[in-house]
Amino acid sequence: MAQLNEDALRKLDNDLQGYIPQISINLVIFRFNGEALEVPGVLVGDKNSWTIPGGFIDQSENLEDAARRILKEQIGSEKLLLKQFGCFGNTSRNFGAEIENFTNHQLPNSIIDWFSRRFITIGYYTVAPPELKILNASPLFFSTKWVCVKDTNTLALDHANLVNEALKILRSDLLSKPLLIDFLPDSFTIPELQKLYEAILGRTVDRGNFRQRMLKQNILTKLGVTKKKTSRRPPILYTLNKQEYLKSLTEDIKLGF
Amino acid sequence: MAQLNEDALRKLDNDLQGYIPQISINLVIFRFNGEALEVPGVLVGDKNSWTIPGGFIDQSENLEDAARRILKEQIGSEKLLLKQFGCFGNTSRNFGAEIENFTNHQLPNSIIDWFSRRFITIGYYTVAPPELKILNASPLFFSTKWVCVKDTNTLALDHANLVNEALKILRSDLLSKPLLIDFLPDSFTIPELQKLYEAILGRTVDRGNFRQRMLKQNILTKLGVTKKKTSRRPPILYTLNKQEYLKSLTEDIKLGF
DNA sequence: TATATTTGAGTGATTTTCACTCAAATATAA
DNA sequence: TTATATTTGAGTGAAAATCACTCAAATATA
Numbered sequence: 001m002a003q004l005n006e007d008a009l010r011k012l013d014n015d016l017q018g019y020i021p022q023i024s025i026n027l028v029i030f031r032f033n034g035e036a037l038e039v040p041g042v043l044v045g046d047k048n049s050w051t052i053p054g055g056f057i058d059q060s061e062n063l064e065d066a067a068r069r070i071l072k073e074q075i076g077s078e079k080l081l082l083k084q085f086g087c088f089g090n091t092s093r094n095f096g097a098e099i100e101n102f103t104n105h106q107l108p109n110s111i112i113d114w115f116s117r118r119f120i121t122i123g124y125y126t127v128a129p130p131e132l133k134i135l136n137a138s139p140l141f142f143s144t145k146w147v148c149v150k151d152t153n154t155l156a157l158d159h160a161n162l163v164n165e166a167l168k169i170l171r172s173d174l175l176s177k178p179l180l181i182d183f184l185p186d187s188f189t190i191p192e193l194q195k196l197y198e199a200i201l202g203r204t205v206d207r208g209n210f211r212q213r214m215l216k217q218n219i220l221t222k223l224g225v226t227k228k229k230t231s232r233r234p235p236i237l238y239t240l241n242k243q244e245y246l247k248s249l250t251e252d253i254k255l256g257f
Numbered sequence: 258m259a260q261l262n263e264d265a266l267r268k269l270d271n272d273l274q275g276y277i278p279q280i281s282i283n284l285v286i287f288r289f290n291g292e293a294l295e296v297p298g299v300l301v302g303d304k305n306s307w308t309i310p311g312g313f314i315d316q317s318e319n320l321e322d323a324a325r326r327i328l329k330e331q332i333g334s335e336k337l338l339l340k341q342f343g344c345f346g347n348t349s350r351n352f353g354a355e356i357e358n359f360t361n362h363q364l365p366n367s368i369i370d371w372f373s374r375r376f377i378t379i380g381y382y383t384v385a386p387p388e389l390k391i392l393n394a395s396p397l398f399f400s401t402k403w404v405c406v407k408d409t410n411t412l413a414l415d416h417a418n419l420v421n422e423a424l425k426i427l428r429s430d431l432l433s434k435p436l437l438i439d440f441l442p443d444s445f446t447i448p449e450l451q452k453l454y455e456a457i458l459g460r461t462v463d464r465g466n467f468r469q470r471m472l473k474q475n476i477l478t479k480l481g482v483t484k485k486k487t488s489r490r491p492p493i494l495y496t497l498n499k500q501e502y503l504k505s506l507t508e509d510i511k512l513g514f
Numbered sequence: 515t516a517t518a519t520t521t522g523a524g525t526g527a528t529t530t531t532c533a534c535t536c537a538a539a540t541a542t543a544a
Numbered sequence: 545t546t547a548t549a550t551t552t553g554a555g556t557g558a559a560a561a562t563c564a565c566t567c568a569a570a571t572a573t574a
Contacts, residue, residue, distance in 0.1 A: 213514045213530095233553080235551080448520080465564085
């Protein structure tokens with residue numbers, strides 16, 4: 001059985017005193033592994049209760065600042081897009097089952113009391129480049145891993161629902177928010193870009209029309225070299241022209257008049 | 258000076274004990290008066306502090322149920338679309354200035370303490386038919402009125418910001434949520450419908466193209482009569498074909514591939 | 515009765531969407 | 545070495561949507 005870090009636990013207990021009670025923040029950190037979208041899962045306790053990362057809001061901290069701090073604690077980065085996607089507050093939302101995972105450990109009563117209450121959570125999503133690592137940001141997290149968004153139904157609480165709602169907003173942000181900057185590596189091919197779009201949209205797209213549309217937008221810069229070690233014809237490598245990409249983003253809705 | 262209702266105040270004081278502290282709900286109730294969009298304003302105290310309506314969440318109440326209860330308290334209706342548009346939580350969000358408006362009244366200390374803390378608020382918007390009245394739902398509300406969305410900068414706290422954010426989401430929901438059902442009276446003309454769209458979008462639209470687009474969608478049923486008492490050529494009256502309208506709604510985004 | 519104004523209806527150029535074909539490049543198999 | 549299968553790059557054209565227009569109809573007002 002894993003042993004809880006006494007110092008970290010004392011710090012957590014102390015921090016909890018300064019947080020707003022019954023409100024949490026949860027993060028859905030999307031990344032693209034080349035085939036599918038993934039989000040981080042953290043193991044709460046040692047039983048098998050995987051959740052998405054989260055934290056609380058200090059009494060003297062702005063809401064978005066808290067989300068950004070928690071993001072930094074989780075992946076060490078703070079320069080990413082961070083967008084609220086919803087607030088979830090059914091009366092059944094509490095960590096009762098997760099606290100059960102610590103019956104073999106010495107958890108202070110003050111911590112048990114804190115986590116036994118009903119929580120309303122505010123969800124933020126962000127997009128991380130594939131190389132970022134998840135950190136064990138809390139003494140209560142015993143492990144971390146990346147979870148495919150198609151397999152989130154194994155997550156505890158309502159976290160599968162959180163991921164699904166975040167994914168819906170991610171889709172609707174495709175034309176208006178600079179998602180590609182965080183999703184894409186420095187160089188990539190158009191077939192790889194297409195796979196990213198298909199992962200976000202959850203459907204296949206027409207290959208020819210996708211390529212044509214992407215090239216017409218003038219947001220891709222040809223690198224003049226092709227990708228090595230491919231199956232058949234080597235695809236051309238591109239980089240994202242960030243200036244043109246940012247200019248291409250729009251909130252406009254086509255209404256037909 | 259207005260007198261506070263003692264009984265209502267005692268009930269409020271009692272209710273506050275059962276609510277989740279430091280979390281509020283605010284409602285942006287849009288209506289269309291034929292020319293512009295309006296939202297309800299409620300006067301907190303007797304000084305001149307107008308806010309949008311709101312309330313709190315009972316410990317044993319789901320988040321959305323609380324929003325729907327508050328909506329019912331405010332306009333007596335519960336069958337309307339209700340959609341979360343954001344959560345707002347700067348550290349400066351508190352009712353300090355509004356509580357000052359009660360210095361000439363006997364407010365229990367427990368109530369003053371409650372309202373003196375920092376609040377995180379969850380915003381919901383809804384759409385009300387023009388005939389609905391705003392009710393004085395709280396003993397702390399001394400008056401109510403409709404405020405044009407262009408004049409919300411006079412509202413207290415960050416409520417002008419809340420209305421603006423709600424309006425942005427309202428716009429983006431134009432093709433996917435059944436807004437017209439709640440906005441429109443039983444019968445209306447196409448020029449009136451166009452004014453509604455212009456009020457929501459905050460811009461003018463081409464008259465011919467708007468008419469053409471609306472008629473092509475098959476969601477309008479001609480009533481065979483024309484509107485009386487008009488300036489020049491009498492416009493034709495229509496009703497909304499709700500079945501076809503609901504079928505026409507879509508979450509799809511045109512991506513070009 | 516003439517005029518101004520608003521509504522209803524339509525036209526056509528341009529752009530976008532979308533299903534499709536064909537050629538080029540290369541790994542793999544014969 | 546040569547043939548084949550597979551993937552990528554490029555293009556075509558029909559259909560639909562967008563968008564800036566014109567013109568006729570209806571009626572209040574002059």
